[in-house]
Amino acid sequence: MVTLSEENYLKAIYHLALGDAQLVSTNAIAKKMHTKASSATDMIKKLSEKGLVNYQKYKGVQLTEKGRLAAVSVIRKHRLWEVFLVKKLNFSWDEVHEVAEQLEHIKSEKLTQQLDEFLEFPTKDPHGDPIPDCDGNMPSTQKVILAKIEINKSCMCIGVKDSTAEFLRYLDKHHIALGTKITVVSKESFDESMTIKINETPLVISKEVTHNLFVKIN
Amino acid sequence: MVTLSEENYLKAIYHLALGDAQLVSTNAIAKKMHTKASSATDMIKKLSEKGLVNYQKYKGVQLTEKGRLAAVSVIRKHRLWEVFLVKKLNFSWDEVHEVAEQLEHIKSEKLTQQLDEFLEFPTKDPHGDPIPDCDGNMPSTQKVILAKIEINKSCMCIGVKDSTAEFLRYLDKHHIALGTKITVVSKESFDESMTIKINETPLVISKEVTHNLFVKIN
DNA sequence: TTAAATATTTAGGCAAGACTAAAAATTTAT
């Protein structure tokens, strides 16, 4: 039995380790969970006792395979529900997160499978993130940050890094969506801003934007 | 802010008062919630402090209007999700309850409204229970227990009283569904059993069944 | 290579929601 709070910590650790088995620090976890380091330590101990993470005092934690499966299961549900909200209930991509944060904890194997089928087995959520399969396999994506694209090259927007509602609405306003073709026109080195073209329309974007957009080279 | 636990107590009180403003006893609440009377007392005090119930020591509780609205809102969500599970995700009517018990606590006004629309504003859940509207109005239903129907009269099955999975599967087995026409053939007074006809097929049912089926006289 | 800064853990507490045991109120029965 994994509690709701434990699920949230596992998810945080998974994301902080970038889906890998990297060591994650107590402070990083506390920050992500908006709690204090002492609370994170408490929870880490509990997760460790349950065999969900490997933990050595002062050294950091990593998910065990059991912990990784639990984290990925929550992420799978989160992303499936996001698809449901956008595709079936007319939510926009900047509104789905907080509702999906609740729905991801609903426990029912059958519910998740039937939802997956009802949505016709989607492979990406509305922000372009991959949906793990029911065996816990997370599809790998070779995505790159827009900032890395060279001048005069084109690429396609395939995801966002931090999907805060404000950022997503900014993208909507400037007609940047998943699948949108972006051409890099020029870069300013002093502030890392960039001029891009979308459908022949030029747009100047700050480094906050270039570092939060994932693209794929065609 | 109403907690998950508080919502469950409010729902229990609503059901025990039969949707009315009747006084409900501490013991009855404890029994329904599968907790001890002392736990129920603790929670009653909290609900009372929050203005969700009226409470006088040793006298029992009743929902305030605020409490009733909170209870009905949870019931609305529960029943909408049950419809979703049956209509969209191919659940059968005996499988939906425990999942809906979780889904009913998801907090999002928009989610509930969009779900209602997506389901085309259903008025009944899969067990025949009415779905309250978004303003907290619970449609009244003049349903009667099958046991009350006179010999040689016909009626239509419109709901179940206690919808335990076992009872629902019993009904499935004997082809009794919502909308099924039932004719009362005879009654045994010593054990309150009854012989009925469904599509000309006779069936003997016990008093456990006749007291758990709601019917409507044509 | 020590001293200072930072990160982490421990110790002790708090609120929610449950429990047991005991006290108090109410109801039922003699």
Place this chain on the structure above:
DNA sequence: ATAAATTTTTAGTCTTGCCTAAATATTTAA
């Protein structure tokens, strides 16, 4: 009308998940 039975409340504990403050490790810097 009083005793017995039942119901309800109170008092004190437990667990989960959080907190603050203090202690201890580790890392960074002089």
